[in-house]
Amino acid sequence: MNPSDPLAQLNDIHTPDAIGWWPLAPLWWVIIALTITLLVVIVMVLIRKYQAQQYRRDALAELNNLPRDDDNQTFALKLNTLLKRTAITAYGEGTCATLHGEHWLAFLQKSAPKLNVDTAQPLADAAYKANPQFDQNTLRHYATQWLKQHRRKRKFTPEAKHV
Numbered sequence: 001m002n003p004s005d006p007l008a009q010l011n012d013i014h015t016p017d018a019i020g021w022w023p024l025a026p027l028w029w030v031i032i033a034l035t036i037t038l039l040v041v042i043v044m045v046l047i048r049k050y051q052a053q054q055y056r057r058d059a060l061a062e063l064n065n066l067p068r069d070d071d072n073q074t075f076a077l078k079l080n081t082l083l084k085r086t087a088i089t090a091y092g093e094g095t096c097a098t099l100h101g102e103h104w105l106a107f108l109q110k111s112a113p114k115l116n117v118d119t120a121q122p123l124a125d126a127a128y129k130a131n132p133q134f135d136q137n138t139l140r141h142y143a144t145q146w147l148k149q150h151r152r153k154r155k156f157t158p159e160a161k162h163v
Helices: 026-052 054-064 072-091 101-111 117-125 136-149
Strands: none
Touching: 026 054, 054 072, 054 136, 072 101, 072 117, 072 136, 101 117, 117 136
16 A cells, blocks of 8 residues: 555445334324225225115015915015015105005116016006916016115105105
8 A cells, every 4th residue: 555645545435324214204104194094984984885785685685585486476465575675774664665556666667777667567466466477586586686776865756656
């Protein structure tokens, strides 16, 4: 080493220690708090939505438990009762409890417009005909689809209400 060389007298550069991630900056605490709050709200909304649809799951389970060996009139009356109870739960007693016949079919059509209400005609006729003729599986399929597809609305007003 040359003592007259000024570069030889330099010492190595000492870098500072790496910046640690703890403790967190205040902004990170705010972000974490907002994220946790958002997750709690989302979970609460999903739980309420799940609970609000419990009546559908119960009705579908009851529909699956309806006996398949009943005569057509008994089957249609039981199915009609199930759909009516479900509709009262979803829309309120004042909306659909007194509907029957064609007004009941109009209500079913309006609450699930994608379904063909002609399939449900035996529901309107079964109480008045001695031996109605229809396919129970077709009517059961219609009821299943109605239970899955009807839309719950806060203010539902059928076009024709029969008291």
